[in-house]
Amino acid sequence: MFKGGVRNARVITRTSVRYHQTGTSESELSHFNALAKSWWDVNGPQRILHKMNLLRMDFIRDNIRTHLKLNPQDVKPEDEVYIPPYNVDLLPKPIKENIILDQELRRNEILGANKLKVLDVGCGGGILSESMARLSFVESVQGIDLSPEVIEAAKAHKLKDPMLKDKLTYNLQSLETLQETFDVITLFEILEHVDYPAQVLLEALNRVNVGGWLFLSTINRDFISWFTTIFMGEHVLNIVPVGTHTLDKYINHGEIESWLKENGDKFKLVDSKGCIYLPSYGWKFTSNEKVGNYFMAIQRIQ
Amino acid sequence: MLTKRFLHSFRDVVVVGGGPAGLSILTALKNSPKTSHLECSLIEGSHITKIKEFDDPNYTNRVISLTTKSIKFMQKIGNWNYIDQERIKFYDNLFVVDSQDKDANISFTNDSIDYNPMGAMCEILNVQKSLLLRLDDINSTTENKAEIIENVKVEDIVNPPLNEELDWPIIKLSNGDTIQTRLLIGADGYNSPVRKYAGIESRGWQYDSFGIVSTLTLTTEDFNNVGYQRFLSTGPLGVLPLTDNNATLVWSTKAWLSKILKSVDDDMFKVLVNAALRLDEVDLNYVYKKLEVDPKDTSVIDDINWRLEEMENKKEPSSFWDDDNEIPEVETLLPGSRAMFPLKMSHADTYVAPRVALVGDAAHTIHPLAGQGLNMGQTDVSILIETIEKGIDRGLDIGSTLTLEPYVSNAWPMNHAILGVCDKLHKLFGNDFTPIVAIRGLGMKVFNNLTPIKDMLVKSLSV
Numbered sequence: 001m002f003k004g005g006v007r008n009a010r011v012i013t014r015t016s017v018r019y020h021q022t023g024t025s026e027s028e029l030s031h032f033n034a035l036a037k038s039w040w041d042v043n044g045p046q047r048i049l050h051k052m053n054l055l056r057m058d059f060i061r062d063n064i065r066t067h068l069k070l071n072p073q074d075v076k077p078e079d080e081v082y083i084p085p086y087n088v089d090l091l092p093k094p095i096k097e098n099i100i101l102d103q104e105l106r107r108n109e110i111l112g113a114n115k116l117k118v119l120d121v122g123c124g125g126g127i128l129s130e131s132m133a134r135l136s137f138v139e140s141v142q143g144i145d146l147s148p149e150v151i152e153a154a155k156a157h158k159l160k161d162p163m164l165k166d167k168l169t170y171n172l173q174s175l176e177t178l179q180e181t182f183d184v185i186t187l188f189e190i191l192e193h194v195d196y197p198a199q200v201l202l203e204a205l206n207r208v209n210v211g212g213w214l215f216l217s218t219i220n221r222d223f224i225s226w227f228t229t230i231f232m233g234e235h236v237l238n239i240v241p242v243g244t245h246t247l248d249k250y251i252n253h254g255e256i257e258s259w260l261k262e263n264g265d266k267f268k269l270v271d272s273k274g275c276i277y278l279p280s281y282g283w284k285f286t287s288n289e290k291v292g293n294y295f296m297a298i299q300r301i302q
Numbered sequence: 303m304l305t306k307r308f309l310h311s312f313r314d315v316v317v318v319g320g321g322p323a324g325l326s327i328l329t330a331l332k333n334s335p336k337t338s339h340l341e342c343s344l345i346e347g348s349h350i351t352k353i354k355e356f357d358d359p360n361y362t363n364r365v366i367s368l369t370t371k372s373i374k375f376m377q378k379i380g381n382w383n384y385i386d387q388e389r390i391k392f393y394d395n396l397f398v399v400d401s402q403d404k405d406a407n408i409s410f411t412n413d414s415i416d417y418n419p420m421g422a423m424c425e426i427l428n429v430q431k432s433l434l435l436r437l438d439d440i441n442s443t444t445e446n447k448a449e450i451i452e453n454v455k456v457e458d459i460v461n462p463p464l465n466e467e468l469d470w471p472i473i474k475l476s477n478g479d480t481i482q483t484r485l486l487i488g489a490d491g492y493n494s495p496v497r498k499y500a501g502i503e504s505r506g507w508q509y510d511s512f513g514i515v516s517t518l519t520l521t522t523e524d525f526n527n528v529g530y531q532r533f534l535s536t537g538p539l540g541v542l543p544l545t546d547n548n549a550t551l552v553w554s555t556k557a558w559l560s561k562i563l564k565s566v567d568d569d570m571f572k573v574l575v576n577a578a579l580r581l582d583e584v585d586l587n588y589v590y591k592k593l594e595v596d597p598k599d600t601s602v603i604d605d606i607n608w609r610l611e612e613m614e615n616k617k618e619p620s621s622f623w624d625d626d627n628e629i630p631e632v633e634t635l636l637p638g639s640r641a642m643f644p645l646k647m648s649h650a651d652t653y654v655a656p657r658v659a660l661v662g663d664a665a666h667t668i669h670p671l672a673g674q675g676l677n678m679g680q681t682d683v684s685i686l687i688e689t690i691e692k693g694i695d696r697g698l699d700i701g702s703t704l705t706l707e708p709y710v711s712n713a714w715p716m717n718h719a720i721l722g723v724c725d726k727l728h729k730l731f732g733n734d735f736t737p738i739v740a741i742r743g744l745g746m747k748v749f750n751n752l753t754p755i756k757d758m759l760v761k762s763l764s765v
């Protein structure tokens with residue numbers, strides 16, 4: 001499974017108790033339980049997560065929108081959207097603007113007609129779940145987590161926005177007990193906290209519909225990550241609560257990448273980006289996804 | 303989208319204030335495909351929709367200079383099509399002279415860059431009317447209409463009790479209604495009740511100066527494309543072109559002088575404007591002394607005319623103001639168009655708080671010498687709408703500071719710089735202490751010969 005990982009040995013075998021396959025240690029969970037109260041204080045301990053949410057929403061939206069099939073097979077030729085075979089930037093500005101507007105309208109049309117069902121795994125207090133639920137092209141969001149306190153915090157906060165009432169549900173539930181499949185599954189800032197990250201990833205991928213997406217963020221297991229997330233983040237700058245991270249749970253970008261390659265044609269790694277937190281600025285994409293934090297967009301192609 | 307509950311009705315956005323800033327943000331919200339689904343209401347204390355019927359051929363006295371950047375934004379949100387173009391005057395030249403030093407002058411023109419007017423003189427009423435018409439146009443094509451609640455004042459804004467789920471502010475209106483809103487936009491001018499509710503400090507000062515505005519006609523019809531501004535030690539006096547031989551006056555003066563200018567009749571005022579455009583400050587002060595004693599003293603008119611003639615005779619042919627740069631001469635004053643208001647400068651510490659954003663004069667008031675007040679409001683609105691669109695794209699609550707913070711970081715620093723420059727200009731020129739006059743004269747002369755720097759300034763003033 002994952003190359004060179006000690007955890008390879010720990011993963012798989014569907015025979016063990018299901019709960020534990022995607023489980024998390026008691027100490028991890030009690031850490032998040034304790035954070036539940038302040039989860040939605042945008043200037044509190046989870047501010048860094050709130051700020052990261054801005055970047056990941058851009059990442060998710062851009063990927064979903066740019067990879068839509070603008071001219072599906074059954075579209076009539078006169079209804080086709082023009083897609084120039086070369087870079088639109090080469091065209092005169094008004095023409096370029098018209099083409100882009102045309103494409104944008106088609107994207108809205110397609111997304112409006114097939115609204116997406118979303119699962120947010122390890123939703124915590126619901127920062128990402130709420131944002132996803134507010135998108136016009138999302139039909140429903142289900143958030144799951146194993147920490148009872150954060151699920152309560154998520155449910156309580158949901159009531160503060162009438163817009164979320166019919167679109168968002170939260171459940172204290174583990175991933176493998178879910179029977180449904182989804183158009184979008186998100187695994188943000190959770191893989192580095194679970195005992196068997198590969199297993200969680202696999203369970204999630206198995207629940208993605210054809211054409212659907214899995215988005216994740218986690219941290220490379222390297223010196224930079226230790227230095228920025230644990231040493232600086234938790235101990236020096238105090239921007240992340242102490243005890244949030246454990247280095248040996250980090251999973252490398254390359255490990256997921258090569259697993260996807262080996263496991264062939266079903267999934268495609270469409271996009272990945274490194275990102276870094278700059279205290280006075282917020283999160284910013286970097287050019288290297290192999291170092292520090294990274295985002296991934298995986299699409300199920302068949 | 304939102305359901306009625308208790309006594310309140312609910313909105314996504316409530317805008318307080320139907321001035322140019324408030325109407326612009328309402329139009330921008332309804333114009334953008336990303337935000338047009340939001341339920342928006344605007345509350346205005348006066349009867350603004352009657353502006354739509356305005357068709358008096360005379361110019362109104364609140365005239366501003368629209369920059370090309372503002373015009374582009376108005377084209378984007380669609381109200382530019384509804385601007386009465388006959389009442390707009392593009393100008394491409396601004397002469398600035400210093401009363402203390404005849405040779406010190408700056409000529410701002412756009413000739414050196416590819417032709418591009420510096421701006422357009424336009425009545426605030428014309429802007430408001432175009433926005434109201436654009437809103438009618440948008441409303442005619444949608445179910446989810448922009449609502450204008452007029453002749454109604456915001457009496458109080460309160461937070462809901464802590465035990466309530468919804469933490470949206472509640473707005474109490476003078477007609478007894480209450481509205482609870484996700485986002486409250488304060489476009490409610492200098493005394494902004496919204497800013498007070500949000501507990502945002504605004505820092506600034508009065509200048510002990512007043513602005514006097516009026517609508518004029520000039521003797522020379524072809525004066526046309528040139529704006530003229532003279533810096534006097536009592537403050538700058540500007541005559542800016544409107545169509546035909548119409549022009550608008552913006553005269554900033556010290557309190558003592560404004561008192562005199564207020565007490566004289568229209569005929570006298572007209573002569574005083576012509577004098578202030580030309581005479582030496584010693585002569586002006588002599589005249590003002592006489593009027594302070596008796597504002598009806600008509601001998602003053604003869605005295606001024608005599609001095610002006612003397613000056614004409616002494617005019618050196620080499621002087622900067624040759625035939626091309628004629629100093630404008632006032633012919634008539636539109637009766638009832640003379641108005642006075644105190645000058646102040648202020649800047650809010652921030653423009654946002656949870657569920658609150660400020661735009662326009664609610665966020666900053668500026669000395670009118672640069673005519674930037676309304677333009678700054680337009681820039682605010684253009685940045686705020688982009689910020690809200692981004693928040694929607696990101697699935698954020700548009701009232702959350704996570705959505706609104708980028709508005710402050712993108713709008714505040716530039717406004718602060720503009721406020722600072724105008725404030726410093728005001729202080730630099732409101733002075734007759736010789737060394738300062740010499741330095742600023744030298745500055746103007748040098749400045750006039752530095753085309754690239756001037757181009758840069760023209761660009762930032764107008765683009």
Ligand SMILES: Cc1cc2nc3c(=O)[nH]c(=O)nc-3n(C[C@H](O)[C@H](O)[C@H](O)COP(=O)(O)OP(=O)(O)OC[C@H]3O[C@@H](n4cnc5c(N)ncnc54)[C@H](O)[C@@H]3O)c2cc1C
Nearest residue numbers: 319321322323346347366455456490491643662663673675
């Ligand atoms: C007398 C005067 C003359 C001016 N002349 C010039 C000039 O010649 N050139 C120039 O460049 N600038 C001038 N200015 C400045 C210019 O008018 C402003 O920069 C511009 O109008 C600001 O627009 P705004 O929409 O932000 O605020 P405003 O135009 O002040 O609009 C605020 C609106 O909010 C409404 N409001 C406030 N409180 C409440 C409430 N509690 N309930 C309901 N409604 C409320 C008010 O009725 C008003 O309509 C002048 C300003 C004044 C006051």
Ligand SMILES: C[S@@+](CC[C@H](N)C(=O)[O-])C[C@H]1O[C@@H](n2cnc3c(N)ncnc32)[C@H](O)[C@@H]1O
Nearest residue numbers: 022023024032122123124127145146147188189
């Ligand atoms: C750092 S938080 C991230 C929260 C959220 N995904 C976000 O990014 O906003 C990690 C969350 O994962 C949850 N978690 C840890 N292990 C889990 C598991 N095995 N299954 C589901 N949730 C888990 C924790 O309770 C915690 O709420």
